[in-house]
Amino acid sequence: MKKFIFLVVVLMLLGCKTATIKEEIPQAENTDEVSLEQVCKIDKCRENITLKFMTNAGPFEQHLDLYWPVVQGEVLSLLANEKVFIEAELIDGRFVNFKMVEEITNPEKTIVFNFTQMEGKVDMMLSVKNPFPKRMKFHLDMIDFKGNLHKTSSCPVIARGGVFEMWPHAIPELLVSNIRALEESDSMSCVY
Template sequence: MKYSTLLLASSMLLLGCQSTEAPKAQAPLEEQKDTKEPIEQIEVTLEEFCKTNQCRENRRVQFNTDNGPIDQMLPLYWPAAMGDKLSILPGDVLLIEAEVIDGQRIGNFKLVTENVNPDKTIRFSFTQMDSSTGMMLSVKNPFPFNIKYHLNMIDFKGEPHQTSSCPVRQNLSVYESWPHPIPELILTDMRILKDGDNLRCIY
């Protein structure tokens, strides 16, 4: 099942990725669908989901593509925080309160408007770099341990594609960049990295 992206179709560049704490290039990853997404398993339409959940309304999305600028109003769209998953749109600056679950995972995401609990509030910013078509995601980790997560890029046809992401070290920020426009990022499987765990920028 495709994601219900409402953005206009456009040509995409090759799905390469640059992941950075100080930005550096990453090798392109194989494109494949993520079959573990909760929305795909439930197979509920956006309209049905929003009847019982607080969805985003009248969200304006603006970014540049090789075929010209995108400037679209989304009258209805998935919530930014959905349990243990995040939907991140271009221009988003999100403050997400999160809970440690079973000492291993991080979830129960809650979108907040103010950082009143700085010890458990993760800050996300997803922007376009200057006048180019490239995109940048910054993530600030408030926890006293390193964290890692999965990222999927949603293309202009609503298809998910795996991309690499770097671990976010304790009480620091990480910056991920891509040389092409991305209509949406889906973040899942946030978890705690233990001593000795892999710190490479991988999916």
């Protein structure tokens, strides 16, 4: 069973998100698929990462020499136990011009995403810190061990504050999309 889960996760990590990437790279117009190597020539891919987390079948560990970028146009990819700093601009009620940075040098425009697993458990937690003067809302999709997307609810992030999201199971990757500002009159509901 462990070998099966390992194989499924490896296949998922090596092959997921190809369609989304293809749509965002103009050079890919005449091809059916864009390889990871082609994407990495254009965008900053993750390099030499080791995924470590607990599954219901036991511990999982996999080293990846290369993996898809954190920033994929207006979609962010977060791997289990990954903390990223994303600079953004707020234009016409939408967060745009995402740029991953190694450290916070512009705190007024750097969103912090920290996707972790609870120690000794399979439970996952996402914390988000919003430096902007507007409340933030986004869509969250979980990528399971087979590479399938599953919508999940997310709560709005208060202006210049943070939010925590939790799940009672292992999640190899989260996709964050449709990142937008909320007005004071907008609902604070925790929905997709």
